Each structure stands twice: as structure tokens, then as C-alpha cells.
Amino acid sequence: MQDIRLIIFDLDGTLLDAYAAITASFNYTMRQLNYPPQSSLTIRRAVGRGDENLLRPFINLKDLKKALLIYRRHHRTALMKGSRLFPKVKALLTYLKNKDYKLAIASNRPTRFSLILIRHLKLEKYFDYILCADRLKHIKPHPEILNKIMRRFSQGPDQTIYVGDMVIDAQAGERAKVKTIIVSTGSSTRDEIQKEKPHRIINRISDLLKIL
16 A cells, blocks of 8 residues: 555544443433433444434434434533543554654544544544534535545545445445445444455454554
């Protein structure tokens, strides 16, 4: 991968684990609206398409606006308690910055919550650009977010890799024609990921160094 100059990362499930925070906010919202709580596994499997799509299948549509307000209010605090970096993330990012790669975030999580996570976990100095789906017309697996980041840095698919953790990441990468590496620490199972045939599947984010 000698021609690679731009590395785009998904956030949740790829660089960090915020599932405890998501579960806490989700079930708090369910209790406030008198809906049954869900297991952590059920919630984890529903993550990846933004908070509105996370909540929508579990409540009546008439309650969605209120549920989002409750969830987001709780989540601002929950993220500070229930999120952590995966091992060796900062060492990986430091290495990549020292090698002069351009680094970007492409997340379906709303911007304000992505920034809370990035600042809380002290990641802001590593990234040249952060783009979230609430600033776009389409969420992943649509390739818009990846295409926009590549245009910002004047890099084409041959100079870019995308690192994510879910089926929708593999699909977005395929549609943007970039080499996509999926780390099996997120919401999708390995079997689900393999069916999408990404460029590589790795067990942990630090394994990216072996590829680069």
C-alpha cells in the first residue's frame, strides 16, 4: 500500500468502545417512555445507523421525537462514563501521523456526540478532518461521506483506505471504490463481514500496522 496517503476511520466499534454508554442511554429512554428495556446484545446489533435509526424499531413512531430528546440529553453524560479506546489506538495514530498520512473520521454518529467522544478521549490532535452523517444527505452505506472526504484532500480511491467495523462500512467502501479494512470489534459478526468481501478483516485495530 505504498500509494496510500489518506486513511479514513469509522469511530464507534473501530477506534473506541462506547457500547456501555449507548446501552445506558437507550434503556434509560425506554424506561422513561414505558417501553421494555433491551439486552446489551440487541442494542449492540442495532447500532451503526445513527441514534434515530437505533431507537425507531423499538418504539411507536409518535414517540420518536420525544425519545430522541431524552436519549440525547442522557447520552451527553453517559459518553463521559461509558466509553474507552481500544488498546494501542493512540500508538497507532501517533505512528500514522509521524508517517505523514492524512487522517479523517467518517461516522454515522451525530457530530456533537462524535466531538464529545473525540475530545473526552483526547483524539482531536490526530485527525485532519471529522465528518458525520448529520452534515450529509445520506448515511453509510451510501458512499457520500467517503467521497466527500477524498475530495477535501484531493485524493482518489487508489490513495485511500477506509477502516470500519460493520457490514455498512464494507458496503460504503465498496461503493466508494476504496480498499476497506474491517476490524471485528463492532456490531457485525465475522460471518456477516466476510460475505461483503472487504479488502482485509483484522481482529484488532492495532493489526492495521501489519498491513501498512
